[in-house]
Amino acid sequence: MVPLWMFLLVAAALFCIGTFAVLSRRNAIAILMGVELMLNAVNINLVAFWRYGTPETMMGQAFTAFVMVVAAAEAAVGLAIIIAVYRSRKSVVVEEVDLMRG
Amino acid sequence: MVELNAHTVVFAIFSIITLGGAVGVVWNRNLVSSSYWLIFSLFGVAGLFVLLSAPFLAAVQVLVYIGAVGILITFSVMLTRGMTQIKDVFNRQSAASGVVAVLLFVVLLVGVVLPVWGPSGALSSAPASDVVATTAELGVALVDGSQYVLPFELVSLLLTAALLGAIVIARDQDK
Amino acid sequence: MNFDANDMNFLPWLIPAAPLLAFFVIVLITNRARWLPGTAHEYSGDGQHPHYHGLLVPVVTDWGRVASIVVGMSGVVAAWLMSLVVVSNALGPNIELGKDVFASSIAWLATGQTTFSMRVMIDPLTTVMLVMVPLACTMIFIYSIGYMAHDPRQARFFALISLFAAAMLTLVVADNLLLLFVGWEVMGLCSYLLIGFWYEKDSAYQAAIKAFTTTRVADVVMLLGIAYLYTQTGTLSFREILYNEEVLHQLASTPALLIGSWGVSAAGLIGVFLIIGTVGKSAQFPLHVWLPDAMEGPTPVSAMIHAAAMVSAGIYAVIRMYPLFAAGGHPHQGDLTLPLMFMAVVGAVTALFAATIAVAQNDVKRVLAYSTISQLGFMMAALGIGGYVAATFHLITHAFFKALLFMASGAVIHGVEHGHQHGQGHGHNGHGHDDQGHEAHDSHDVQAEHGHEAHGHGHGGERPDAGLPDHSFDPQDMLNMGGMRKTMPVTFWTFLIGGLSLAGLPLVTAGFWSKDEILADAWYGLSHGYGAHTLVFVCLVLAATMTAFYTMRQLGLTFWGEPRTAAAKHAGLPVGPVSVSMTLPLIILAVLAVIAGYVGVHPDFPLFGALFSSNGNPFFNFVGPTLLEKPEKLAFDWVPVFFSFAAALGGIAVGYWVYWRKPLEAGQEDPAIKALGPVYDLLKNKYYFDELYERVFIRPSQWFATAVVSEFVDHGIIDGFLHLLARLANWIGEFFKALNLWLIDGVGDGIPKLIGDFGFWFRRIQTGRVQQYLLLVLIAALLIGVIFAISAGLLQAAG
Incomplete structure (x- = not known):
């Protein structure tokens, strides 16, 4: 089988790409996509560690399943917020949403 | 160090799909294309799950991410259509972000992955066992009183709450 | 303990639980009231209630009223059915209930070395009570549906009589004096709340207080008896005291505390104490004065107090404790x-x-x-x-x-009451008036609801005996x-x-x-x-x-x-x-x-x-x-x-x-007046017991409260001391005030100004851009990671 570190490598790369999207894109939906990529990287890690560590238990798969549910919830709420913001400000550019500025 | 067999080739293909899709998500100007790239990338992740002997998760990945989240994102893009063609894709800190992302990757790779699990790492990088729990066992574990039934119920509650919350937030207040 | 509803030892727990649950459900869930302007409908037959004129009063919604009735009824009917099961088992041919009672217990309180158990028990006496109490309660509940149908607080009423029934059933199934006393006291509370149910009426409110205090006097004595019994025997369980020759004999042969030299045994003293409790609860001479006044409550409550619960509880308690009284x-x-x-x-x-x-x-x-x-x-x-x-x-x-x-x-x-309204045409007038109100405000939800209720009132007669003081017609007078x-x-x-x-x-x-x-x-x-x-x-x-x-x-x-x-x-x-x-x-x-x-x-x-x-x-x-x-x-x-x-x-x-x-003609005098002469007056005024108590207990205690406690102790001693303290505190305050202006204000104003300036400068880092924050977080994380890696490497190199 492919050694574990290669999976970790792919996951790390995916995570960093997602991070970059989150940090640099202006569109909120693109940021959300970046978050999804990061979550998937985590899922790859979880499943990989499970497969190479303790495949006879259910821990890794169960956690992954929970992460997926949380990610789905996050996507739903996040997109709802984006739509609400768009409706009120006619913009989804995060830099323009700076009500919290000191 | 890595044998070139069918398994490795498939791994390579899915890795390329995953990472390539991810890069597509980041670089594309058009958000609609971005969302398609996202679906592509997530499909790659599903393939990796299959390679990791987690067919159920792969199926869930396809159903939930590609089927639901992908569509949701596509819809959101369309609902905020005025924003699909904004001129500046990246913000002012994109260069710094790129540096940080690459640095993060290097630190992870050099600082954690390779020293611990790498070819000459401290821990074995081979599977500990070939006995893999089946999907049936996963099903039992999720509703077993001694295992994951509480997180399972909590997470279903969370999902319900999130969906209700999403509806409340996204509802048009004027009507 | 085995939690099996088919187990006769366990079922008695559930009997009082059913109405108790109903009480909580009604109080917490179904008793939902809306605030509506107080009008004729809620508070009297004609015209506004003087105290509530124009104010908002809570009126239970139709839904809440029906739900409360359903919940209350199901509680009592469930108790009744469970009692029937218990009774039919108790009457079974192969059971000798006198010897082998149905009983189960759970630990309740630990008192020193002994643990006090809460126990229920079904013996023949309890069985007989279980035939009577739940059946009578059920009848009273059914009756209340109709009797209270036009009362705005019907939900509250059902909650309270449910609690009443639960308390009575607790008392019946209890196997120890303390649990019995709990039911006893809860019943006292319920009787207070229910006798004073129409608390707008001064007489009802007075009667409630009278019932509560009179029974309380007796209850304190009873509690003394219970405490004395516990110190003597170390238990309050009926089975362990009343069906135990040795304990009874020992109680009967121990001389009583303080008055033992007069030939009174401990059993005798405890017995008298417990009986005094019953004298209060069952309204025996000389503590009977509260019971007639308790008629101020709604009639189902009177039935409850007089038949199913309260006073029966008193007699039940003495019947239950009879072996103790008879000991010796x-x-x-x-x-x-x-x-x-x-x-x-x-x-x-x-x-x-x-x-x-x-x-x-x-x-x-x-x-x-x-x-x-x-x-x-x-x-x-x-x-x-x-x-x-x-x-x-x-x-x-x-x-x-x-x-x-x-x-x-x-x-x-x-x-x-119905006839009275009919005769005076009130029902019709009220009806027409309310209908107008109904139409005028039809669009307004609250008003419409209100109009609807008032409509029902016009049809359904009057809230019984809730007349205001100005209501000169007495519907309870047999004349x-x-x-x-x-x-x-x-x-x-x-x-x-x-x-x-x-x-x-x-x-x-x-x-x-x-x-x-x-x-x-x-x-x-x-x-x-x-x-x-x-x-x-x-x-x-x-x-x-x-x-x-x-x-x-x-x-x-x-x-x-x-x-x-x-x-x-x-x-x-x-x-x-x-x-x-x-x-x-x-x-x-x-x-x-x-x-x-x-x-x-x-x-x-x-x-x-x-x-x-x-x-x-x-x-x-x-x-x-x-x-x-x-x-x-x-x-x-x-x-x-x-x-x-x-x-x-x-x-x-x-x-x-x-x-x-x-038969008596209208306006004719009761023939008993002539026949009995002055005795009639004596009887009519109940041997002047209320007046006697007024003179002997109430007036002196009022005098004591006013002259001694209020004038001398409160105004003289306590107030004087307090005034001195106040003056002292005032001087100290003046001193601190001077200190405050000079020292504290100087420091106190300085620090906020410093903080304010710093905040003004520092707030510039708060850009409101989430991505910027995230980037900083990540850089920090990277730095920590690098430092961690370097230090780990150094440590490795060092050792």
Whole structure:
């Protein structure tokens, strides 16, 4: 089988790409996509560690399943917020949403 | 160090799909294309799950991410259509972000992955066992009183709450 | 403990739990009120309530009202069904309940070395109570649906009577004095809340306080008794005290605290304390004063207090504790212990005394109230002379016919109120007015709802006896009635059956059989020349005669002759569910008021004994084994039977001759006034007991409160000291004020200014851009990671 570190490598790369999207894109939906990529990287890690560590238990798969549910919830709420913001400000550019500025 | 067999080739293909899709998500100007790239990338992740002997998760990945989240994102893009063609894709800190992302990757790779699990790492990088729990066992574990039934119920509650919350937030207040 | 509903040992826990749950559900969930402007509908027959004029008052929504009724009913019906299961198991052929009770316990409190267990127990006595209490409660609940139908606080009412029923059932199934006392006290609270249910009425509110404080006086004494018993025996469990020869013997032979030198045993002192508790709860002389005033509550509450719960609880407690009272004595051999003697005297005196007062009362419910006191006296007296089974029997039959009488009198009052409105045209006027209001505000939700309720009011008659002080017409006054047998036939016949049962009409009514048993017990002692038995016999025969007389008076004044007022002429229950729910329980209880007596017929009674008791007296055989030493069966004797006949028939005959032969005309004086002369005044004013208590207890305590506590202690000593303190504090304050202005303000103003300036400068890093924050977080994380890696490498290199 492919050694574990290669999976970790792919996951790390995916995570960093997602991070970059989150940090640099202006569109909120693109940021959300970046978050999804990061979550998937985590899922790859979880499943990989499970497969190479303790495949006879259910821990890794169960956690992954929970992460997926949380990610789905996050996507739903996040997109709802984006739509609400768009409706009120006619913009989804995060830099323009700076009500919290000191 | 890595044998070139069918398994490795498939791994390579899915890795390329995953990472390539991810890069597509980041670089594309058009958000609609971005969302398609996202679906592509997530499909790659599903393939990796299959390679990791987690067919159920792969199926869930396809159903939930590609089927639901992908569509949701596509819809959101369309609902905020005025924003699909904004001129500046990246913000002012994109260069710094790129540096940080690459640095993060290097630190992870050099600082954690390779020293611990790498070819000459401290821990074995081979599977500990070939006995893999089946999907049936996963099903039992999720509703077993001694295992994951509480997180399972909590997470279903969370999902319900999130969906209700999403509806409340996204509802048009004027009507 | 095994939590299995089919387990008879466990089921008793659930019986009180059902109405208790109903109470919580109603209070917490279904009792939802809306705030509406207080108007005629909620608070009086005509016009605004003076105190609530224009204010918002809570009105339970229709939904909440119906849900509350459903919840309350299901609670009590569930309790009733579970009781039936328990009772049918208890009556099973293979069970000797006297020896092997159904019981289960859970640990409750740890007191020092011992753990106090909460235990329930079903023995024959409990079984008999479980036949009576839940059934009577269910009837009262059904009746309340109709009776309270137009009360804005019906949901609250159902919550409270559910709690009441739960408390009573707890008390019945309890196996120790403390749990019994818990039920006892909760009932005291419920009676307070329910007697004062119409708290807008000053008299109801006063009556509630009177009932609460009077019973409280007795309860404190009872608690003393319980505490004393616990110190003596280390347990309060009935099984461990009352069915344990050794404990009883030890209690009877230990001299009592303080007064032991006078020949009083511990058992005697404890007994007297516990009996005083009952004297308060069951309204015996001299703590009877609260019970007649308790008539201010809604009539179902009166039925609850007088029949199913409260006062029965008092008698039940003494019946339950009887072995303790009798410890060291042999009542059937004329050897009465102090508690038994106390009970016999109090009971006999109360029975006679209350019966005489009842003769001169004109309020239909007050007559019944005094008759209750009198009948409870019968039971106390019976128990005092060792008539354990007879007292229990009378408790059961009395509960049935007294619940019947109260509910029937409630129906009468309801009918008269209805007739009064009809006669004055109020119902119609109110109706039309409310309809206008309804149309005018139809679009407005709240108003529409309100109009709807008021509409129902116009139809459904009035909230009974909730009249305001300015309401000069008294719907409870029997002089305002008469001739109602024609307008309210069902009520008349059921009232008649209940009344005759109370009067003890020989052979056909339950009241006869149970009173006869008591007289037989007393006669047995009299024929052997025992003093207490003689007193009891004489008092009870006289009281029974008077009972028959005043019952006939009441029936005659209420139902016979021609209507004396327009209200009585038009009296009647509104057609519909109200009338059904109010008459159905009357009919069921009327049947019970007749047949309940046949379970306790003496086997040697001519004809009837052979008919109903061919295998011995069934009630006696069932309840007797509750005692450790089964009470001896008395031989049949003609003398007490003769006296029973004479008392009942004599009283009925005199009553007939005075009040039925020539029914009272409108405006005519009660013939008793002329016949009794000044005695009538004495009776009418209840021997001036309220006035006596006013002089002896209330005035002095008020004087003490005003003159001594308020003037001297409070204003003189305490206030003086406080004023000194205040002045001192003032000086210190002045000093600190000077200090404050100079030192603290200087520092205090400086620091905020510094912080403010810093904040003004520092806030610039708060850009409001999330991505920027994230980037910084990540850089920080990277730095930490790098530092961590370097330090780890250094450590590795070092060692």
